[in-house]
Amino acid sequence: MKAIPRPNRGMPDRVKRRGSILVEAALVISLIFVPMALAVIVVGLNMVRAIATNQLNRDAGHIFARGVDLTGSANGLVNRGILFQMAPALRTTTTSGTAVLILSWVEYLNSSTSCPSPCSNLGHVVFLQQIVLGNSALRASSFGTVPSGSKDATTNKVTSPFSDTSVRADGILTYLTMSDGDTSYVSEAYFSSSDLAIAGIRSPPGTYARAFF
Numbered sequence: 529m530k531a532i533p534r535p536n537r538g539m540p541d542r543v544k545r546r547g548s549i550l551v552e553a554a555l556v557i558s559l560i561f562v563p564m565a566l567a568v569i570v571v572g573l574n575m576v577r578a579i580a581t582n583q584l585n586r587d588a589g590h591i592f593a594r595g596v597d598l599t600g601s602a603n604g605l606v607n608r609g610i611l612f613q614m615a616p617a618l619r620t621t622t623t624s625g626t627a628v629l630i631l632s633w634v635e636y637l638n639s640s641t642s643c644p645s646p647c648s649n650l651g652h653v654v655f656l657q658q659i660v661l662g663n664s665a666l667r668a669s670s671f672g673t674v675p676s677g678s679k680d681a682t683t684n685k686v687t688s689p690f691s692d693t694s695v696r697a698d699g700i701l702t703y704l705t706m707s708d709g710d711t712s713y714v715s716e717a718y719f720s721s722s723d724l725a726i727a728g729i730r731s732p733p734g735t736y737a738r739a740f741f
Contacts, residue, residue: 574721578735581719584615585629585737589715592631593741598659600682608661617719618662625663626723630716632669633657634697637690638708647690653706655695657685667718670738671697704740713741 588611597604598611612619617627633656637643643650658674674695679686686695704712720734 574732574735577719577721578737581717581735582737584611585715585717586739587614588629588631588717589713589739589741592633592659592715593713598631598661599684611661625666626720628660628662628664628666628718630669630714631657631659631661632671632697632714632716633711634671634700634714635689635711636701636706636708642709643690648693649690649696653697653700654689654692655686655697656689656711657683659684666720666734667716667736669714669716671699671714700740715739715741 591607591611592598596607598607611629615627615629617625618629619625634653635642635656636653637647637649638651640647640650655672655674658669658679672695674684674686678688678692678695686692689695700706700712700714706712716736716738718734718736721732722734
């Protein structure tokens with residue numbers, strides 16, 4: 529007696545293959561394309577922030593180099609308001625701030641004409657003034673930080689540029705060729721990118737820009 533074949537009650541092979549393809553596609557999308565898309569977004573946002581940082585830095589440097597008062601005086605506080613409108617992140621000076629702007633005025637003292645004796649800073653570049661706006665804890669100047677006790681609290685001008693060895697800024701000679709008595713205005717800006725960080729996606733800690741005038 530011939531056996532009667534029983535119908536296959538299981539799932540058809542093509543349906544099984546279709547299901548496995550969907551699972552594989554979901555894994556590929558979640559493990560490759562989603563992180564890739566997030567990385568592109570992070571890089572793009574950081575590029576936009578870098579452009580904005582550079583623009584603010586140059587604008588602030590131009591203002592400072594032209595002699596606009598940005599000190600802690602009454603007029604200086606009014607002028608600072610212009611920068612605060614350009615970059616609201618500079619308004620806060622607490623540790624929660626997300627930006628810092630450092631404006632420095634320097635001079636090369638390389639003779640008795642520019643640095644009358646006695647002169648401890650003969651042959652050095654020194655800070656004449658340094659103004660820091662925003663969260664100073666984020667980043668220091670690449671060329672040195674003037675101690676608070678070495679400058680006037682209101683004008684931010686160095687009180688003893690000839691004798692105070694803590695106000696040297698010789699690192700500027702790496703970027704500028706200066707002769708005796710030459711002065712330069714330096715602007716530096718840094719914006720934190722912590723708000724753009726995504727777990728698992730490598731992102732720069734912040735964007736930095738500098739300019740010389």
